[in-house]
Amino acid sequence: MFNFSQFTMATTPPRLIILASCTALLFFGINTPLIGNPTGKNPSQPLKTHGTIDGAEALANELHQTYLEELDVVTRMFEKQNDPASFSDRQISKSAARIWKARRDAKHLELMSEPIGADLTRKLFLLAVQIDQFGLSYSRTPRGSQMMTQLITKLRRDSPRFQKFLQQASASLQNRSDPEVFTKQMEAKGMQMRESLVFFRPLEHKKYLYNFEALLTTGDVNHKKLRRARYLAQANDKIKNEVTSAAAATEEMKRICQELEQTGAATLDGDVKADGTQAFAQVCKLWIQGSANLTRANAIEWMVTNQTGNAKTNEIASLKKATLIALPAIINSVAEKTATEQIPMVYTDLLRQISQVDRRTTGRNQVAEACTSALNELAKKNPALTKSIDAYTLATNEPLTWRKRFANEQAGYLSSQQASAEALLNSKAPTDTSNRPNFARRPSGDTLMVSKTFNEPADWMIDETAKRLVGQSIKEDRLIRLGTNSRTGVIPFTNGHYANVALTLSPETEIADLKVALLIDDEHNALSLTGMDAISSAEMQDYASIGGTIQQVHLEALLTRFIAFPDAAMTLVPLGGLPQGTANLAPLEQTCWRLDIVPQWAHHRYFTVRSADSKPLERKTAQTSN
Amino acid sequence: MRYAAISSIMVVLPFTLVLFLAPGCSKEEMNQALETAKSKTKSMTNSAVEAVEEALPESGEVTLNFKPDPISISNAALDLISIGDGRPNVVQISTYNPDASSRSYPALLLHGTTNMSTASSLAGEKVQCDVYYQESENSPIAMTQPGEAMTVAFQQYNPTDKALTATLGIISLRGSDGSVIQIEGGNVLAVIREETK
Numbered sequence: 001m002f003n004f005s006q007f008t009m010a011t012t013p014p015r016l017i018i019l020a021s022c023t024a025l026l027f028f029g030i031n032t033p034l035i036g037n038p039t040g041k042n043p044s045q046p047l048k049t050h051g052t053i054d055g056a057e058a059l060a061n062e063l064h065q066t067y068l069e070e071l072d073v074v075t076r077m078f079e080k081q082n083d084p085a086s087f088s089d090r091q092i093s094k095s096a097a098r099i100w101k102a103r104r105d106a107k108h109l110e111l112m113s114e115p116i117g118a119d120l121t122r123k124l125f126l127l128a129v130q131i132d133q134f135g136l137s138y139s140r141t142p143r144g145s146q147m148m149t150q151l152i153t154k155l156r157r158d159s160p161r162f163q164k165f166l167q168q169a170s171a172s173l174q175n176r177s178d179p180e181v182f183t184k185q186m187e188a189k190g191m192q193m194r195e196s197l198v199f200f201r202p203l204e205h206k207k208y209l210y211n212f213e214a215l216l217t218t219g220d221v222n223h224k225k226l227r228r229a230r231y232l233a234q235a236n237d238k239i240k241n242e243v244t245s246a247a248a249a250t251e252e253m254k255r256i257c258q259e260l261e262q263t264g265a266a267t268l269d270g271d272v273k274a275d276g277t278q279a280f281a282q283v284c285k286l287w288i289q290g291s292a293n294l295t296r297a298n299a300i301e302w303m304v305t306n307q308t309g310n311a312k313t314n315e316i317a318s319l320k321k322a323t324l325i326a327l328p329a330i331i332n333s334v335a336e337k338t339a340t341e342q343i344p345m346v347y348t349d350l351l352r353q354i355s356q357v358d359r360r361t362t363g364r365n366q367v368a369e370a371c372t373s374a375l376n377e378l379a380k381k382n383p384a385l386t387k388s389i390d391a392y393t394l395a396t397n398e399p400l401t402w403r404k405r406f407a408n409e410q411a412g413y414l415s416s417q418q419a420s421a422e423a424l425l426n427s428k429a430p431t432d433t434s435n436r437p438n439f440a441r442r443p444s445g446d447t448l449m450v451s452k453t454f455n456e457p458a459d460w461m462i463d464e465t466a467k468r469l470v471g472q473s474i475k476e477d478r479l480i481r482l483g484t485n486s487r488t489g490v491i492p493f494t495n496g497h498y499a500n501v502a503l504t505l506s507p508e509t510e511i512a513d514l515k516v517a518l519l520i521d522d523e524h525n526a527l528s529l530t531g532m533d534a535i536s537s538a539e540m541q542d543y544a545s546i547g548g549t550i551q552q553v554h555l556e557a558l559l560t561r562f563i564a565f566p567d568a569a570m571t572l573v574p575l576g577g578l579p580q581g582t583a584n585l586a587p588l589e590q591t592c593w594r595l596d597i598v599p600q601w602a603h604h605r606y607f608t609v610r611s612a613d614s615k616p617l618e619r620k621t622a623q624t625s626n
Numbered sequence: 627m628r629y630a631a632i633s634s635i636m637v638v639l640p641f642t643l644v645l646f647l648a649p650g651c652s653k654e655e656m657n658q659a660l661e662t663a664k665s666k667t668k669s670m671t672n673s674a675v676e677a678v679e680e681a682l683p684e685s686g687e688v689t690l691n692f693k694p695d696p697i698s699i700s701n702a703a704l705d706l707i708s709i710g711d712g713r714p715n716v717v718q719i720s721t722y723n724p725d726a727s728s729r730s731y732p733a734l735l736l737h738g739t740t741n742m743s744t745a746s747s748l749a750g751e752k753v754q755c756d757v758y759y760q761e762s763e764n765s766p767i768a769m770t771q772p773g774e775a776m777t778v779a780f781q782q783y784n785p786t787d788k789a790l791t792a793t794l795g796i797i798s799l800r801g802s803d804g805s806v807i808q809i810e811g812g813n814v815l816a817v818i819r820e821e822t823k
Contacts, residue, residue, distance in 0.1 A: 395709060399756060510772055
């Protein structure tokens, strides 16, 4: 009826409070009461809004409620579709008017770049089709025929008044009156007309509407222009704020480096005087914060440009460059200011930090490579340490090489029975529409396990996908723990999905064994970067791959995921990179699937660990001695 | 690196013959190779089996008592590495050259720690070692289970050959394919390759 051409708009999310404790809530915990994301367990939950345009969240809540109520009406009527005489004409009128208005509001939500807007547009269209059908069916019943006669009389009687209204509306358009007022009045009149016209064939509508639709369309164009400009300005403001914050992070890195170089200490948050290792940690933190700023800015750009090409690639590269300059500079300052006997302790502290942050970047070893020279200079200040590092490397290299090969082979056997995430998610399976509303159940062919676009109502999609995926075995690569104290690991976003993995495995025995091979005890830490990476990744439970069972599936919108993106979720996007959407698909229509996985096994680079209830390795071959 | 100078000790008989033909050898190296060859030639006058046994001391040997058939691996070198920061020293016995681009098979590594600081003082010591073993390039890898270790009991130090003998304890290894591999002990004759102090 009203064809708003879709354009997208960006907003910045309300900043979530970034606390370590909120990460659990973010990924596993409680969502806001009404707006969450649909899950396999609760498919009817609406898509979460990023809610950055004023009123978007409230409008989404209201519309979702309307949808649920009208869905209930339509479902009940559909059950009696063979007995249209039992329909209530008042109910049909009321529903037709509400759905007409709701569809317009859903388009407004789309204008606000809320993915739920597109979803509601899809859902409400399906309801409108049914209501129209019920209206026509009812009009052909004996009671309906009588009602039609009365309706036609009424419409004719009201016609002069209606035409006068249209003249005023036309004048209002010419006078460029307030589009808000115009829209409001036109919508009120439109709802009134729908109450009657739902019983007429579409071709007859024109006879009673005159130029109403043309006027409304013109008004919509004007109003949309106004809203669009307002929302664009808001979006660009948000982008600017995020980019400014990222730039501030870079400046802060420089300041920390300078202060440390000049005074041997750096003033950090809360006027705390920090030493070199704390300054190093702060720069890593600033990298994460700045990257989160740019990830959000980049996602808002997707909306502004209506495509998921990454606009903030240069900024991300600059931030990385600044970080990789700051980190070795800090080590150089540390080398200058640290007493010789303190150097071994500082050295291992830095090794641990480097290994930790390196696993969270797009390419491994980038941080280590940038810091190697400075680290060597630091070690040289303590000749005994240099000697120990060489001996340590020599003494641990062989067991690490063997353990790595052993773990690789074990992981090969462990994963041989499991489909990789890519293979599983791209496989097809028959559609089962039995849980859909009664008016939408129909035979259907094979469809992809997960869809990259919202091509059907989100609740149908999540129900379908969850039915197929929950309980399935899956193998995922690269698990990164969300935070030091978090019980959740994350498979970073790739190929339209990410995963939350409950850290339920118990690698204590393997870690203890690894420590023996790495000559680590309470007083001695790893002295090589390889050794430190081995132990720090084991203790963090950062794994090379995992295999497990899908316990739950969530359907999120790509835009919402990366606009309403808390700093604490930065693990989803390796540092130095940006999330990649699917080219040639409108951002508003792109999905982001989240899998909750309970692991059966994990592959650490130097060992594997299995859950207590997992089966033994599948392939058992007796090894002969010769 | 450190291994470069040591690796020549691992040269076995066929290669000593090549040395005669190799240009660029120093006089000392030539004489050493000649002496080695003489000793090998002498031992080869005995029976073939004895000859092999006699030929081994220069490069070491490991016998692993798998059931039903024991396996012998020629070449075994021992490293004693001191980290120097208060940690125990590392004893490492390998049947392959860690610096070589490819491994020789069967490949075995024993890795443990000791408070002894010289190879000679290891004689009479028992060292708990992690075991890593692979029969061939494509066979599963076996290693000690977490928390377990093989007891390596060093017996005698031979200052002439700079070699140590040791007996190996009984151990059950886990295979990378889930199999269990039982070793009913064994023997080692390892030449000292590396001794950092």
